[in-house]
Amino acid sequence: MTDFAAWIGRTREASDLVTPRLMAEFRATLGPHLAPVADGIAWPALHWCLAPETPAADALGPDGHVAKGGFLPPVPLPRRMWAGGQIETLSDLRAGDAVTRTETVRDVVFKDGRSGSLCFVTVEHAVATGRGVAIRERQDIVYREAAGAQTGTDAAPERDDPDDYAAIWAVPATPTLLFRYSAMTFNGHRFHYDQPYATQVEGYADLVVHGPMQATLLMNLAATLLGHVPRMFTYRGVSPMTANQTFRVCGRTRGSGFEGVTLDAAGKVCMRARADM
Numbered sequence: 001m002t003d004f005a006a007w008i009g010r011t012r013e014a015s016d017l018v019t020p021r022l023m024a025e026f027r028a029t030l031g032p033h034l035a036p037v038a039d040g041i042a043w044p045a046l047h048w049c050l051a052p053e054t055p056a057a058d059a060l061g062p063d064g065h066v067a068k069g070g071f072l073p074p075v076p077l078p079r080r081m082w083a084g085g086q087i088e089t090l091s092d093l094r095a096g097d098a099v100t101r102t103e104t105v106r107d108v109v110f111k112d113g114r115s116g117s118l119c120f121v122t123v124e125h126a127v128a129t130g131r132g133v134a135i136r137e138r139q140d141i142v143y144r145e146a147a148g149a150q151t152g153t154d155a156a157p158e159r160d161d162p163d164d165y166a167a168i169w170a171v172p173a174t175p176t177l178l179f180r181y182s183a184m185t186f187n188g189h190r191f192h193y194d195q196p197y198a199t200q201v202e203g204y205a206d207l208v209v210h211g212p213m214q215a216t217l218l219m220n221l222a223a224t225l226l227g228h229v230p231r232m233f234t235y236r237g238v239s240p241m242t243a244n245q246t247f248r249v250c251g252r253t254r255g256s257g258f259e260g261v262t263l264d265a266a267g268k269v270c271m272r273a274r275a276d277m
């Protein structure tokens with residue numbers, strides 16, 4: 001039996017540059033659904049495109065992510081998802097910045113969910129520039145049972161009414177959008193671009209829309225409605241969003257904060273988010 005506790009506290013570091021090319025790719029991929037920012041300032045959540053892990057092809061597992069057992073623990077559940085997280089923004093990133101990302105594994109927890117066994121791996125990130133730490137972040141990665149071995153059932157979808165929100169961005173979830181976001185984040189997960197794999201191996205209805213992309217859009221809507229980048233942004237994926245439909249990114253202010261959801265074409269809530277100050 002592997003001692004997953006041995007992974008807690010493991011850390012790694014990688015560096016990158018906020019290049020003009022990345023800024024242009026980000027705007028080309030996600031515009032017009034981005035917050036207004038001053039020239040040369042990075043949009044909220046652009047940091048997910050910086051200093052990604054760059055595993056060699058022979059280091060990948062069957063899902064297209066780096067095989068488990070290196071930095072992340074070899075948990076015995078195969079289907080990885082990005083479950084949620086929290087982003088604390090301390091200062092902005094700017095074109096030309098040299099950044100260092102430091103990641104630390106903070107927790108490995110097994111839970112029984114309605115859908116079956118789950119394992120949550122919590123990873124903390126700090127993104128620093130020459131001016132100091134700009135972003136502190138918690139990422140919750142979840143591993144699920146194999147589709148064919150699932151011991152529970154997916155929860156009944158939560159629904160929400162877009163009319164209850166002040167602002168709605170309609171985003172066509174085309175395979176091209178998913179591919180371009182995968183490319184910008186160097187994310188090889190096959191269920192974002194390989195439809196037979198997504199449907200026949202992982203059991204989803206279609207290609208799966210990235211959690212971080214949904215969170216990026218929600219954080220940009222929050223910054224647009226609040227008039228500034230929120231200091232604290234928290235989000236949770238509640239149900240998979242699949243491709244080849246137009247989804248909605250919905251938001252409203254609440255006091256000095258923000259709350260938002262992504263809704264699929266049928267009104268199913270896929271992600272919930274809130275932002276404070």
Ligand SMILES: C/C(=C\C(=O)SCCNC(=O)CCNC(=O)[C@H](O)C(C)(C)COP(=O)(O)OP(=O)(O)OC[C@H]1O[C@@H](n2cnc3c(N)ncnc32)[C@H](O)[C@@H]1OP(=O)(O)O)C(=O)O
Nearest residue numbers: 081082083084113114115116155210211236237238239240
């Ligand atoms: C990039 C990238 C991958 C992706 O982008 S994947 C696409 C984005 N992510 C999603 O679509 C995830 C959508 N969520 C789900 O499919 C389900 O919510 C999930 C995570 C499978 C869990 O469903 P269950 O119905 O089995 O879970 P329960 O509601 O019964 O909860 C059981 C306990 O787990 C806790 N929990 C549930 N969901 C989350 C979450 N999103 N974040 C954190 N914790 C969660 C819940 O609170 C329960 O805990 P208790 O302590 O109360 O027992 C890439 O791979 O890089």
